[in-house]
Amino acid sequence: MITLDKIKKAQTRLKGIIHHTPFSYAPILTQVCNNNIYLKKENLQTTGSFKLRGAFNKIASLSEEERNRGVVAASAGNHAGGVAFSAKYFNINSTIFMPEATPLTKVNGVKSYGAEVKLEGSNYDEAYEKAIKYAQTHNLTFVHPFNDDEVIAGQGSVALEILQQSKNLNVKLDAIVVPIGGGGLISGVASAIKSQKELYPNIKIIGVTSAGAPAMNKSYKAKSIINTKSVKTIADGIAVKNTDPHTLDLILELVDEIVEVEDKEIANAILLLVEKQKLVVEGAGAVGIAALLHKKIDMQNKNIAVLLSGGNIDVTMLSLIIEKGLVKSHRKLNLIVTLVDKPGSLRQLTDIFTKLEANIVQIGYDRNSTLLDFGDANVSISLETKGKEHQQTIKEEMLKYGYQFIEQM
């Protein structure tokens, strides 16, 4: 494991640089998760993610001579922000390799910290290879996102905060739930806790992977390296294809359990965090709540700290998650209604919605479908509704008036 000494040293270096992010009790999540939930809000960290901790600690640990030559990293996301921010702090050059298709907002985010961005390679692996080569050629330090003990020690500092903050709240923690991608964060957190086993003998470390990026989970269960050919998940921050041998060793040694969540479950968790906690959390950051919400972790009435690792979610994705969530929670109803194509026909239908206070948010009219009888028309309608019973009433009323319709999920 990483020594407590190394992690405490990281904590000292990070003082005044990072936010001491809030750690607070979440009563509504406590109810729905059947455990006392405490949220560590690293989505509110500077750069929007915990990754700053490891990147800064690594760069701070370099000799002045090494550091002044500059640093290189490969990342399309949070690690890039952490490295760029830290390089700016030390007033040194940073070069970040990002895949060519990286969205402009992400590129600009990193550039805004003064980093040089090189768009190379069609995916992360290719950008990574280019970055390694570039660092070697130019004799620069490559800052790895997780296979580096200083990076891991930096991430571990968040666990020391959690221990202090739970003490301030008079809470004895039973578990800390941590997202797993490359495994740097959980390796740091687990090292910080398990190296103080005499003080905290009962705190379990539980990792959560996305089902669409299962390499570390599979490797953990097989106790040997298993890689995957591809990854597909809305939790892009933990979409890691290959298992890293070093973090796997640490995880096998220190982590008590790993569970897995599906994209749908992650989306539910993101929406819940928006609505009930007023927090924007990215997919990777929401896997812990997803796991607890969907009973993937076999605990009841325990004191559980959940690490919300970051908040850098694309707003288009957020908007999509909200839309799908509204349909699922019966606050939106999408219908395709077949009606006789004559004047007044649509009017009669909308009268029903008016009467039942269902707000029309979108409407489309098509009388050209080859699936229709001559004279009929299809109307696609999106309604804002008040819940399951309200939707039931609307559908019954439509049936009463003889309308044929199908519901779209």
Next chain:
Amino acid sequence: MITLDKIKKAQTRLKGIIHHTPFSYAPILTQVCNNNIYLKKENLQTTGSFKLRGAFNKIASLSEEERNRGVVAASAGNHAGGVAFSAKYFNINSTIFMPEATPLTKVNGVKSYGAEVKLEGSNYDEAYEKAIKYAQTHNLTFVHPFNDDEVIAGQGSVALEILQQSKNLNVKLDAIVVPIGGGGLISGVASAIKSQKELYPNIKIIGVTSAGAPAMNKSYKAKSIINTKSVKTIADGIAVKNTDPHTLDLILELVDEIVEVEDKEIANAILLLVEKQKLVVEGAGAVGIAALLHKKIDMQNKNIAVLLSGGNIDVTMLSLIIEKGLVKSHRKLNLIVTLVDKPGSLRQLTDIFTKLEANIVQIGYDRNSTLLDFGDANVSISLETKGKEHQQTIKEEMLKYGYQFIEQM
């Protein structure tokens, strides 16, 4: 003004009940607002709003006999949550009057605290009248949302926290920016600051109203009560029609300036807070950032605390704000393209988008418009784009291939 003593008493009563919400420096907002911005995150308060402070303090200030009879309130929003939560804490009955059309999620939110909900009246004013009558008939205490010194003192407690937290950060504040609806929050905040004028002689209190609910702003400028016939704003938490004489007196006495923001500006602020701060803030809570962002407050390089008063925004509204924001910030491009209606015609068009890496998110095809020449078809297309220059390139490429199109905002 409300005495410091009363506000300190409220603070003592609230200890252990409310969250000591975070107060933190916001570097990106600092850049875009030309002032050092510190956010007081009352959107992360229990019940999602500062309103809990005033409601709890009022109920706590009642005699045991009064309190045990129960309390009544009228609100479709944050005040309802504050009263219901507080009543549950004291294990007393609460009856909340809400307008009949209140969305089910809001009704359920209040019910989840054990309150009895009465859906009465077609708007807030009617619900308010019914609530007053009900309280009189049943000899219950009506908890007013702002015209009550104990409520105002409770809201003022947030200012004492801001003073302490800014001291901890070694920041000498020049101003506190506060949303104004009924005026309870700013009356409390201004009382807390101005009653300590010898300690904080330079802290300005600046109020922000929504242009769609201008009663208090107009009254402040006219130095007498001006009411409005109707209100229309996305900041529903501060959509107050009539000026309250008591809070107007306090505001005239204590507030240094009031500025006004438009709905579009509020929407910009909400999106910025989501993207850059990872915070969900409701319209009323975002007016301060909207004012600073759009240079409504004539200050530069000052230390400004901005009170994010609440986070209870309807997610449908949030989704709409994101959508509009994406178009405005050139990350989404909506086009209607006229093309010759023959096989391969659409393919050639989509080839351009593929080549230029513009992601199609929605597509519609119509060859029945009477505005079209025979043989032509209209395609409506939504594209995910990487910024202004990217959109320019796409449009130029389409022109090069002879496509006619119009852009939809």
